[in-house]
């Protein structure tokens with residue numbers, strides 16, 4: 433067993449850390465969040481570094497980056513904020529899925545537009561009545577020969593309102609029974625007639641933003657179908673583990689940065705004539721948190737290793753997502769206690785971390801759903 437990073441991986445991490453320091457330090461991420469900004473320098477900077485092509489195989493026009501390398505970037509971006517990490521991760525998964533299952537024309541689109549960072553992808557799976565129970569989706573795409581006619585409503589489509597974005601939309605093309613059949617994946621241009629996008633007001637995650645998408649008699653050409661009609665459930669599952677593992681990187685970076693910030697504060701801030709970090713109650717809580725972060729990191733790196741070996745990692749991916757997301761919530765909660773009144777001020781980065789962290793155990797599959805998966809892998813039946 434070897435825990436060391438290669439020289440290239442160390443260099444990649446150093447580059448990503450410098451990128452965050454130069455382009456999106458946490459204070460700037462907080463400002464962007466408050467202004468609901470679309471920071472071009474962030475997206476262009478990531479594209480210039482070649483990160484959007486990193487996960488694709490070299491023979492496909494990419495750079496053959498491993499899951500661990502994607503985690504390393506996500507961790508560093510997560511130090512700025514999880515939302516910043518999602519500005520990167522959010523494009524990778526639908527890009528990889530489209531490339532794997534798509535037609536030749538769709539592959540050219542991914543290679544020329546998405547890998548170069550000129551164009552983004554967002555995912556619309558959830559609906560107002562279906563979140564965890566994703567396969568119960570109802571948005572209907574009626575087969576009209578050379579096109580589909582789409583009607584329905586999507587919810588929580590993150591990044592779907594940004595310019596130059598295509599929405600990877602899961603729709604029902606077949607009967608609702610069996611539940612996981614009859615689902616298809618369409619690439620939808622949000623500027624198509626009949627589509628309306630409404631931004632959902634949220635506590636945080638304002639850079640990418642999340643949206644409701646309304647479809648009224650929307651014509652989507654047949655060539656926009658990704659993978660086989662009615663079989664998109666397996667298309668969606670094909671990158672689910674990778675998604676869980678990379679987003680865990682974002683949580684880890686955010687949790688570590690939160691701890692680093694409270695640690696520094698605890699060494700500077702004095703009470704009763706000594707730094708507050710020397711009070712054992714706070715010192716032990718921070719020691720526990722570092723232990724928790726390291727545990728989550730090891731879970732994520734193990735899952736990344738399994739993925740790189742082509743081995744199954746459903747259970748390990750869920751463990752990583754569960755522990756990583758809960759650790760970020762715990763870190764932000766402790767950060768508020770350590771920074772106390774200073775943290776509660778909305779001028780503080782800690783208050784931003786607190787707002788942002790709370791949704792970690794919800795988006796990307798809730799903690800309960802991760803625990804269900806882990807329990808199932810142990811032979812326990814859950815509902």
Ligand SMILES: Cc1cc2nc3c(=O)[nH]c(=O)nc-3n(C[C@H](O)[C@H](O)[C@H](O)COP(=O)(O)OP(=O)(O)OC[C@H]3O[C@@H](n4cnc5c(N)ncnc54)[C@H](O)[C@@H]3O)c2cc1C
Pocket residue numbers: 554555556557558561562563564565587588589590591637642791794795796797798799800801804815
């Ligand atoms: C910020 C944000 C960004 C998102 N981005 C996207 C996106 O880009 N694209 C997209 O398609 N979706 C996105 N989502 C949707 C996200 O995937 C869902 O919110 C999530 O899956 C939970 O669904 P829900 O909110 O409908 O909660 P529900 O599914 O209604 O769950 C409510 C509660 O019941 C629990 N529960 C449900 N079923 C079970 C069960 N079987 N066992 C135990 N407990 C259960 C849940 O854990 C939760 O606590 C996003 C959500 C948020 C908040």
